[in-house]
Amino acid sequence: xxxxxxxxxxxxxxxxxxxxxxxxxxxxxxxxxxxxxxxxxxxxxxxxxxxxxxxxxxxxxxxxxxxxxxxxxxxxxxxxxxxxxxxxxxxxxxxxxxxxxxxxxxxxxxxxxxxxxxxxxxxxxxxxxxxxxxxxxxxxxxxxxxxxxxxxxxxxxxxxxxxxxxxxxxxxxxxxxxxxxxxxxxxxxxxxxxxxxxxxxxxxxxxxxxxxxxxxxxxxxxxxxxxxxxxxxxxxxxxxxxxxxxxxxxxxxxxxxxxxxxxxxxxxxxxxxxxxxxxxxxxxxxxxxxxxxxxxxxxxxxxxxxxxxxxxxxxxxxxxxxxxxxxxxxxxxxxxxxxxxxxxxxxxxxxxxxxxxxxxxxxxxxxxxxxxxxxxxxxxxxxxxxxxxxxxxxxxxxxxxxxxxxxxxxxxxxxxxxxxxxxxxxxxxxxxxxxxxxxxxxxxxxxxxxxxxxxxxxxxxxxxxxxxxxxxxxxxxxxxxxxxxxxxxxxxxxxxxxxxxxxxxxxxxxxxxxxxxxxxxxxxxxxxxxxxxxxxxxxxxxxxxxxxxxxxxxxxxxxxxxxxxxxxxxxxxxxxxxxxxxxxxxxxxxxxxxxxxxxxxxxxxxxxxxxxxxxxxxxxxxxxxxxxxxxxxxxxxxxxxxxxxxxxxxxxxxxx
Amino acid sequence: xxxxxxxxxxxxxxxxxxxxxxxxxxxxxxxxxxxxxxxxxxxxxxxxxxxxxxxxxxxxxxxxxxxxxxxxxxxxxxxxxxxxxxxxxxxxxxxxxxxxxxxxxxxxxxxxxxxxxxxxxxxxxxxxxxxxxxxxxxxxxxxxxxxxxxxxxxxxxxxxxxxxxxxxxxxxxxxxxxx
Numbered sequence: 001x002x003x004x005x006x007x008x009x010x011x012x013x014x015x016x017x018x019x020x021x022x023x024x025x026x027x028x029x030x031x032x033x034x035x036x037x038x039x040x041x042x043x044x045x046x047x048x049x050x051x052x053x054x055x056x057x058x059x060x061x062x063x064x065x066x067x068x069x070x071x072x073x074x075x076x077x078x079x080x081x082x083x084x085x086x087x088x089x090x091x092x093x094x095x096x097x098x099x100x101x102x103x104x105x106x107x108x109x110x111x112x113x114x115x116x117x118x119x120x121x122x123x124x125x126x127x128x129x130x131x132x133x134x135x136x137x138x139x140x141x142x143x144x145x146x147x148x149x150x151x152x153x154x155x156x157x158x159x160x161x162x163x164x165x166x167x168x169x170x171x172x173x174x175x176x177x178x179x180x181x182x183x184x185x186x187x188x189x190x191x192x193x194x195x196x197x198x199x200x201x202x203x204x205x206x207x208x209x210x211x212x213x214x215x216x217x218x219x220x221x222x223x224x225x226x227x228x229x230x231x232x233x234x235x236x237x238x239x240x241x242x243x244x245x246x247x248x249x250x251x252x253x254x255x256x257x258x259x260x261x262x263x264x265x266x267x268x269x270x271x272x273x274x275x276x277x278x279x280x281x282x283x284x285x286x287x288x289x290x291x292x293x294x295x296x297x298x299x300x301x302x303x304x305x306x307x308x309x310x311x312x313x314x315x316x317x318x319x320x321x322x323x324x325x326x327x328x329x330x331x332x333x334x335x336x337x338x339x340x341x342x343x344x345x346x347x348x349x350x351x352x353x354x355x356x357x358x359x360x361x362x363x364x365x366x367x368x369x370x371x372x373x374x375x376x377x378x379x380x381x382x383x384x385x386x387x388x389x390x391x392x393x394x395x396x397x398x399x400x401x402x403x404x405x406x407x408x409x410x411x412x413x414x415x416x417x418x419x420x421x422x423x424x425x426x427x428x429x430x431x432x433x434x435x436x437x438x439x440x441x442x443x444x445x446x447x448x449x450x451x452x453x454x455x456x457x458x459x460x461x462x463x464x465x466x467x468x469x470x471x472x473x474x475x476x477x478x479x480x481x482x483x484x485x486x487x488x489x490x491x492x493x494x495x496x497x498x499x500x501x502x503x504x505x506x507x508x509x510x511x512x513x514x515x516x517x518x519x520x521x522x523x524x525x526x527x528x529x530x531x532x533x534x535x536x537x538x539x540x541x542x543x544x545x546x547x548x549x550x551x552x553x554x555x556x557x558x559x560x561x562x563x564x565x566x567x568x569x570x571x572x573x574x575x576x577x578x579x580x581x582x583x584x585x586x587x588x589x590x591x592x593x594x595x596x597x598x599x600x601x602x603x604x605x606x607x608x609x610x611x612x613x614x615x616x617x618x619x620x621x622x623x624x625x626x627x628x629x630x631x632x633x634x635x636x637x638x639x640x641x642x643x644x645x646x647x648x649x650x651x652x653x654x655x656x
Numbered sequence: 657x658x659x660x661x662x663x664x665x666x667x668x669x670x671x672x673x674x675x676x677x678x679x680x681x682x683x684x685x686x687x688x689x690x691x692x693x694x695x696x697x698x699x700x701x702x703x704x705x706x707x708x709x710x711x712x713x714x715x716x717x718x719x720x721x722x723x724x725x726x727x728x729x730x731x732x733x734x735x736x737x738x739x740x741x742x743x744x745x746x747x748x749x750x751x752x753x754x755x756x757x758x759x760x761x762x763x764x765x766x767x768x769x770x771x772x773x774x775x776x777x778x779x780x781x782x783x784x785x786x787x788x789x790x791x792x793x794x795x796x797x798x799x800x801x802x803x804x805x806x807x808x809x810x811x812x813x814x815x816x817x818x819x820x821x822x823x824x825x826x827x828x829x830x831x832x833x834x835x
Contacts, residue, residue: 164731280660298678321678328671332664339660377674384677391692568762571731574797575762596762596787 005072011061011153018054018105019143021047026136033129033203041129048116048132051139055109059093059102062152066093071163074156075099081165081571083546088171094180095166097301098152101316103181105142107188112139115192115217127210130199131192138191141323149315165546168569168576175235183228183255187293189221190258193265194290197283201334206341211273211282216632218269218286219489222262223628229255230621241577241592243514243609245507245617248397253376254296257369261289264365270489271355274420279342280335281362287331288369294324299376350423357415364408371400402455409462409504412497413439413469431472438468451513459508463501470497476654484635490651492631499627502620509613516609518594521554523602530610532589537561541599546571549578552593552604556582564593564606588614691794693810699792705780706765711757714808720754720827721804725795726781727761728771733799736817737775743823744779754803754827759784761798803827805834 025047032040065073066080066089079092079099093099112135119128146152170176193214200210232252233245246252265285271278298320335342348355375392382390417431418424424431442464446457473494478485485491519527521536528534537553551565562580569576575595582589590609597604693699698721701713713721724740726733740756747753758781760768768781784790793802793813803812803826811830814822 280663284663321675325671325675329668332668336661336664339664342660377677381677384680568729570729596785 005070005155007061007065007070008073008153008155011058011065011073012147012151014054014058014061015105015143015147015151015153018051018058018109019140019147021050021054022136022140022143025051026133026140029129029133029136033126033133036126038124041124044123044129044132045116045120047136048113051136051143052109052113054143055106058146059106062093062099062102063090066090071160072156072158073152074154075152077156077160077163079166080163081546082162083544083571084165084171087174087177088166091170091176091180092166095170095176097316098146098150098154100180100184101142101146101150102152103184104188105139105146107181107184108135108139108142108191111189111192112136115195126203127196127199127205130202131195134195134198135191138195145316145319149319164571165569168547168567168574169239172567172576172578173235173239175231175238179228179231179235182224182231186221186223186225186228187255187258189217189224190262190286190289190293192217192221193286197286198331198334201283201331201338204338204341206279206283206338208272208276208279211269215269215273215489218262219266219628219632222259222266223625223632225255225259225262226628227621227625229259230618230624234618237614238579238581239576241579243516243579243590243592243611248375248394250376251296251300253372254292254300257292257296257372257376258289260365260369260372261285261292264362264369265289267358267365268362271358275344275346275348275355277344277346277348277355278359278362279344280339283335283342287327287335291324291327291331292369292373294320294327298324349421352418352423352425352428354415354418354420354424357411357418361408361411361415364404364411368401368404371404372397375400405504406455406458406462409459409466409501412466412501413462416469416473416494416497432469434472435465435468438471439465442467451509453512456508456512460505463505463508467498467501470494470501473654480650480654487630487633488635489631490654492627492629492633495627495630496624497627499620499622499624502616502623504620506613506616506620510611510617514609514611516607518605518607520605521552521603529608532557532608532610534606534608536602536604539597539599539601539604550593550597550599552597552606554580554591554604554606556589556591562589562591564591566593566595566597583615585615587612689813689815691810691813693793694813696810698804698808698810699789701782701789701792703782703784703789705782706760706768707780709780711780711782713804716755716804717808718806720752720806720830722754722756722823722827723782723789723793723802723804724756724758725761725790725793725798725800725802726758726768727763727798728767729763730798732817734775736799736819737777739818739820739822741776742820743818744777746824747827757782759789761790761795762787803830805830 025044028040028043028047031037032044062075064070065076067086069080069082070076071080075096075098079096080089084092094103112132115135116123116132119132122128123132165171196210196214200206229252232255236247237243237245262285265282268278268285269282272282298317301316301320348359350356351360375396378392379390413435414428414432417428417435419427439461443457443461446460451457451460471494474485474491477491477494481491486495515530517529519529519534521527521534523536523538526533526535533556535555535558537555539550539552542549542551547567547569549565549567551563553561553563555561562582564580565578567576567578568574577592579590579592581591588609588611590611592607594605594607698713701711703711705711728734744756747756756779758768758777758779760781760783765783772778772781782789793800797815799817801814801818801823802810805811812826814826
């Protein structure tokens with residue numbers, strides 16, 4: 001029997017208290033809402049305070065144990081080390097399963113507190129109370145798995161005074177500080193709109209009021225998710241040394257799936273707000289988004305799928321699968337029950353209208369999500385039915401998702417110029433004149449710089465087409481609204497579109513036109529490749545307590561040296577390559593050092609990747625983030641979608 | 657609305673099937689790791705031991721072969737050493753005992769000799785000076801342990817340090833499969 005230290009006991013007690021508080025919070029909110037009992041509902045804020053305090057305390061105790069190198073904890077033995085630099089040591093808390101579940105608890109408790117604060121004057125309304133009940137129930141579940149199968153406060157083997165430290169890949173770049181927390185802010189944030197959707201179904205308040213309540217939350221969570229995914233791509237590019245940003249790895253797919261359904265929702269919800277259509281669909285999308293975060297966590301944290309991110313085997317698989325099943329079963333039963341009330345009063349009259357375009361957009365997103373989900377779980381299905389292992393790789397995803405992406409670019413160009421409710425075919429050719437000009441210019445520029453191949457050229461042309469459409473909207477909005485033409489859902493949304501287009505075009509360019517070659521370098525001899533010269537200056541070795549690294553100093557075009565390296569983390573026995581990148585507006589030169597390499601040998605083999613337009617990938621993401629912020633900033637109107645005739649006329653003036 | 661109800665039912669059916677698949681998939685719960693080489697003939701390996709004897713994997717057919725990728729500075733390699741010594745001792749007492757080889761990963765002959773002199777272990781240590789064996793097997797991180805059957809097919813890959821009894825149990829399972 002392992003003796004638990006005071007820290008371990010404290011941590012576990014806090015988690016248990018958090019679970020109990022969340023459970024009773026859910027209970028009080030649900031009972032109060034059901035009986036319409038103000039007295040019971042008055043207890044709810046107290047439980048919010050307790051769960052938040054417990055979540056913060058549990059996380060703080062864990063951080064404290066990590067910072068003080070408290071090796072009495074099993075978790076600290078696994079990911080802690082006396083040699084880990086302070087920054088990576090703080091991040092070590094979320095570098096493995098138990099700590100990342102703890103972070104989930106912290107973020108979710110934060111969202112519960114934020115929701116309760118934001119709704120503090122409306123706590124008595126059944127819709128709000130039920131939404132809090134749902135959020136408390138989810139929080140109780142995560143407290144429970146953190147207390148049970150994924151407990152970070154387990155007692156460790158006695159007598160251990162040092163550990164291996166976090167996975168070397170997680171102590172190589174400052175991005176590990178930001179990528180997981182931001183991703184979790186997005187992932188977990190999807191609980192808020194889900195809770196309100198379920199609450200709307202339970203209370204029967206399926207009119208559109210709850211949508212207005214949650215729209216900003218959804219957009220903010222979506223923005224965090226976008227940023228988190230992009231930071232993951234950046235980390236992959238800067239750290240992993242294969243020069244790619246996306247590998248269709250199961251964990252990447254797990255974060256992409258809720259992003260896809262969330263994006264679909266952000267678009268289709270406008271159809272509901274404006275026309276009262278697609279109600280079942282919107283509720284389903286929110287439920288799907290939330291369930292996919294649970295399913296993704298199950299797939300990647302239970303050990304059923306292999307992935308660079310799959311931390312370790314653990315027993316939380318059955319728990320998460322049960323949670324997924326319960327969420328899906330309850331949600332479907334609610335939709336089944338309330339289906340009648342969700343009936344829309346109107347229908348989409350013509351596909352050539354704004355709502356028609358959103359419908360097509362949603363079909364595309366649904367297919368996209370299905371393809372990604374199928375590719376991710378297909379190996380499991382085959383394994384279950386035929387007992388053999390198989391890998392679904394990049395070709396599958398590329399073949400199916402590239403056509404979807406190209407079609408989406410086309411819709412992105414057309415949809416913003418279509419009018420609501422009316423058949424817009426008559427005015428289409430006139431309104432698409434500017435976007436078409438953009439498309440032609442983009443295509444011409446691409447051909448001029450020597451791009452070839454039907455798919456990339458199509459991507460560039462359609463990218464120009466869509467960008468033209470977005471910029472046309474923005475130009476008109478600025479003319480009518482001045483600086484406010486950047487703010488609000490439609491205008492901010494168009495800025496997000498510009499970011500998306502930049503990302504798409506950069507991906508098309510970098511995936512289609514990357515050139516790479518292995519080059520053997522000898523000190524003092526220049527080698528040319530793709531119009532650049534590479535000269536080895538020296539091979540140097542550096543040692544510290546936790547690692548020894550060899551780096552090759554390579555002068556690029558006679559300029560300052562770049563230093564791709566291989567670092568051996570001796571405690572773990574892993575070699576980690578560190579690429580060195582020169583970034584310019586047009587292309588990146590990405591250098592990796594290839595093993596084996598010896599110090600003082602005067603030679604080294606490097607691999608060179610020339611990757612066009614990578615910078616624009618990050619610029620595009622930044623633009624998306626800015627657009628998201630602008631989209632959630634309040635506009636002057638009370639509601640963006642009131643049918644106020646003046647504003648409607650203005651909208652039409654911008655569209656026309 | 658009819659569509660909502662039919663949709664909910666259909667979704668329920670599909671997801672139930674999917675959840676069923678997740679329940680039956682045993683996943684990677686066992687110690688073995690995935691590799692495209694599993695079930696395939698092992699890569700041809702010719703090298704020398706640190707005592708300058710030649711080694712050819714092709715000549716080892718007829719026996720179970722265990723490769724352990726090793727580096728004397730890596731902490732988990734050191735940690736698993738006593739378990740390996742026990743395993744090799746148990747195998748050498750069998751008539752069909754497995755042959756055990758350490759594949760030296762990015763380390764000098766002298767460092768390896770010093771390590772084995774200090775910690776025991778009297779089996780051949782193979783040189784892999786240019787990393788070709790590690791590359792052929794797809795080894796990025798030591799220690800890794802691989803088991804190759806008497807027909808020369810790769811049967812098991814274990815990532816990381818092995819604990820006491822793990823290799824014994826895995827090899828026993830493989831021997832049962834082979835019969």
